[in-house]
Amino acid sequence: MTPPRNARQTRLLTAAALVAIAAAILGWWAWPRPTSATVLHTGTAHFVIAVTADYPRLGACDVEIALTARESGGARPPIDAVQIQAVMPLMGYATQPVTASPITEGNSRFRAGGLPLMVTGPWELLVAINFPGGADYVTLPFWVSG
Amino acid sequence: MITGLCAPMRRLAIVAGLPLVLLLSTAVPAMADSASAGADVTVAQTLGDRELTVVLRRVTSVPGPLSVDIITHTGTAPGGLALAVTPTGTTSAAPGSSAPGTPTAEATVELGAQAGSYSATVPVDRPGPWELAIGDGQRTARIPFVVTKQVISPPERVAYGGLVTAGALLLVSGVLAARARRTRWALVPAGGALAALAAAVTAALLSSSLPLPPQPGSHIDPGVDNVGDPYALKKPLIADYSRPPVTLTLQSRPVVAGDPADVDLKLTDGSTGLPVDDLLVHDDALIHLLVIGPTGQLWHLHPIRTAPGRYQQHLRLPEPGHYAVSAEMVRRGGGVQRVRAATGLTAIAASRPDALATGAAANPVHLGNGSLAVTTPVGATSVSLTTTQPVADTPVTVAARVGDTGDLQLWLGMVGHMIVAGPLPPTNTNDIGTAVQSAPVWAHTHSMGGMPASDHSMAGMVMTNRTGTMDNSMIAMNPVNGDSAPDETVAGYGPDVPFTFTFPAAGEYRLWVQVERDYTLLTIPVVIDVVDESAVQGMRP
Numbered sequence: 227m228t229p230p231r232n233a234r235q236t237r238l239l240t241a242a243a244l245v246a247i248a249a250a251i252l253g254w255w256a257w258p259r260p261t262s263a264t265v266l267h268t269g270t271a272h273f274v275i276a277v278t279a280d281y282p283r284l285g286a287c288d289v290e291i292a293l294t295a296r297e298s299g300g301a302r303p304p305i306d307a308v309q310i311q312a313v314m315p316l317m318g319y320a321t322q323p324v325t326a327s328p329i330t331e332g333n334s335r336f337r338a339g340g341l342p343l344m345v346t347g348p349w350e351l352l353v354a355i356n357f358p359g360g361a362d363y364v365t366l367p368f369w370v371s372g
Numbered sequence: 373m374i375t376g377l378c379a380p381m382r383r384l385a386i387v388a389g390l391p392l393v394l395l396l397s398t399a400v401p402a403m404a405d406s407a408s409a410g411a412d413v414t415v416a417q418t419l420g421d422r423e424l425t426v427v428l429r430r431v432t433s434v435p436g437p438l439s440v441d442i443i444t445h446t447g448t449a450p451g452g453l454a455l456a457v458t459p460t461g462t463t464s465a466a467p468g469s470s471a472p473g474t475p476t477a478e479a480t481v482e483l484g485a486q487a488g489s490y491s492a493t494v495p496v497d498r499p500g501p502w503e504l505a506i507g508d509g510q511r512t513a514r515i516p517f518v519v520t521k522q523v524i525s526p527p528e529r530v531a532y533g534g535l536v537t538a539g540a541l542l543l544v545s546g547v548l549a550a551r552a553r554r555t556r557w558a559l560v561p562a563g564g565a566l567a568a569l570a571a572a573v574t575a576a577l578l579s580s581s582l583p584l585p586p587q588p589g590s591h592i593d594p595g596v597d598n599v600g601d602p603y604a605l606k607k608p609l610i611a612d613y614s615r616p617p618v619t620l621t622l623q624s625r626p627v628v629a630g631d632p633a634d635v636d637l638k639l640t641d642g643s644t645g646l647p648v649d650d651l652l653v654h655d656d657a658l659i660h661l662l663v664i665g666p667t668g669q670l671w672h673l674h675p676i677r678t679a680p681g682r683y684q685q686h687l688r689l690p691e692p693g694h695y696a697v698s699a700e701m702v703r704r705g706g707g708v709q710r711v712r713a714a715t716g717l718t719a720i721a722a723s724r725p726d727a728l729a730t731g732a733a734a735n736p737v738h739l740g741n742g743s744l745a746v747t748t749p750v751g752a753t754s755v756s757l758t759t760t761q762p763v764a765d766t767p768v769t770v771a772a773r774v775g776d777t778g779d780l781q782l783w784l785g786m787v788g789h790m791i792v793a794g795p796l797p798p799t800n801t802n803d804i805g806t807a808v809q810s811a812p813v814w815a816h817t818h819s820m821g822g823m824p825a826s827d828h829s830m831a832g833m834v835m836t837n838r839t840g841t842m843d844n845s846m847i848a849m850n851p852v853n854g855d856s857a858p859d860e861t862v863a864g865y866g867p868d869v870p871f872t873f874t875f876p877a878a879g880e881y882r883l884w885v886q887v888e889r890d891y892t893l894l895t896i897p898v899v900i901d902v903v904d905e906s907a908v909q910g911m912r913p
Binding site: 264265266267268269270271273274275276296313315316317318319320346347348350352363364365366367369371372 | 460461464466592595607608615641642680705
């Protein structure tokens with residue numbers, strides 16, 4: 227009879243649609259996503275620090291450093307220079323320090339380009355903040371993927 | 373078979389069987405293991421003239437209290453110590469006003485004149501790496517430590533989730549069996565329940581044998597994120613976490629014999645030259661500094677960390693001459709390394725001869741050359757030393773019996789320590805520091821106490837009165853259930869303290885046996901003559 231066949235077809239179509247939707251959701255969930263920027267928050271006695279590594283994968287990496295002075299409640303920090311160095315401690319390898327350039331007039335955001343991340347695995351970013359009368363040093367661990 | 377029953381009976385059987393299945397499913401033991409949730413951390417620190425043992429008790433909840441016990445020793449000066457804790461870990465989430473880098477809590481500890489334990493509590497508000505600052509007004513020791521968090525492992529999640537799912541599906545199955553027109557529909561959720569139960573049981577059984585993830589702190593640099601979830605693994609995975617060796621440089625003003633001096637230890641990476649700030653607590657200290665003086669004295673000290681890669685040792689060298697120096701440490705990633713300071717230390721003569729400490733020279737006992745046992749007083753304690761025939765390339769057991777009762781305390785987690793240096797050339801006994809500086813062998817061996825041959829007592833249990841020589845004494849075996857070992861306040865070890873060491877070459881060696889009794893460190897200097905196997909064969913009839 228025609229009606230039962232239609233009902234069976236409807237059920238089959240529904241089941242197929244459900245399976246297709248489930249497969250699509252699973253594929254979307256499991257699909258590899260591009261590495262997003264890594265943001266690391268830390269601080270020293272003088273500054274609250276946020277370091278953003280644009281593309282923490284093999285190759286050259288640009289890094290942005292945002293500084294907020296603790297004492298002045300977020301006002302312009304009196305900073306002479308910010309240097310950053312990448313270190314791969316397991317390999318006994320350190321890059322040349324790169325002096326970060328200020329990218330805002332408030333002298334609170336700096337950018338260092340082209341840190342050479344030569345291997346995957348655990349790296350450390352050494353940030354040196356020089357200011358009148360002293361310097362703060364901070365080490366930020368981060369992982370470089372392939 | 374259920375299918376062979378009539379419909380009402382089938383429904384009854386399914387509904388009646390539900391509680392039984394649920395009971396069985398909840399009776400599966402949850403054997404899943406979490407990553408280590410931390411244990412007590414003990415750190416010896418030589419802060420000024422005080423030799424302190426700092427015990428950071430396990431933090432059981434975060435936020436929560438951190439209990440700090442400071443154990444003093446005989447002769448430790450009373451006075452106040454200022455404590456402060458500072459979070460140092462990076463985080464991917466904006467921390468707002470509580471950014472790391474500044475102290476979040478402070479406390480004071482008033483040390484009394486009596487040797488013992490003095491406590492304070494400070495709150496910690498996040499997992500991850502922290503720094504405990506202990507200041508005596510002149511110096512500040514900065515001890516790094518990691519506050520861990522109780523974490524549910526993925527197998528645990530599967531086990532618990534599977535059990536809950538199985539229970540829920542069984543309920544659905546029961547409802548369907550009782551209410552649905554066709555009871556066969558109850559088999560669908562019942563099948564799901566079986567699958568969930570199988571997954572839960574498999575996860576629970578496998579969890580105890582699955583490897584732990586790399587541990588933040590001991591394997592990889594700790595941060596708030598990876599301490600909060602050590603199972604969120606970064607890719608690609610790595611298996612070798614070892615790091616380059618350490619270069620040790622000593623820096624100080626000219627050291628004058630008899631005067632107090634601060635010696636700075638600069639630790640740099642053997643590959644990059646950058647400061648080394650990843651030392652782990654090993655044998656209850658960040659650094660074990662061994663100093664051997666001109667007349668054979670030994671100092672076993674524990675420098676304070678003053679800044680990343682910078683340590684400081686306060687000492688008073690009693691006489692002019694050369695002092696050999698070495699340091700033992702572990703970097704993150706593992707592997708104990710002993711680093712000799714290439715220069716050692718040289719103390720110049722004091723302009724005031726009265727400033728020299730008196731009675732500083734070691735007065736060693738001699739073993740070997742036919743003498744296999746000797747007794748000597750050390751302070752008010754009688755110490756008997758015995759040795760097996762000291763032959764090179766053969767395990768030699770040197771045993772000390774300290775006093776007559778088992779009342780020794782664990783020092784640095786061990787019943788006893790024995791420092792070995794040699795073979796030393798025939799030398800002026802007033803220039804042993806120079807000889808030890810270039811000695812082929814430096815060694816540091818431990819004793820975990822004596823164990824009767826057939827008595828396998830567990831850690832912390834009082835040993836049976838079997839031999840008459842081990843009355844009421846304990847052995848320093850670490851608990852196997854993850855608990856922390858007894859601390860220094862437990863006086864129940866010894867009196868037999870055996871060490872076994874294989875001397876790699878014949879010659880005259882200096883040994884120093886160290887034990888703690890009544891909160892006093894006893895150091896027993898020994899000279900032992902080690903002979904070649906051929907010499908022993910020549911002596912045999």
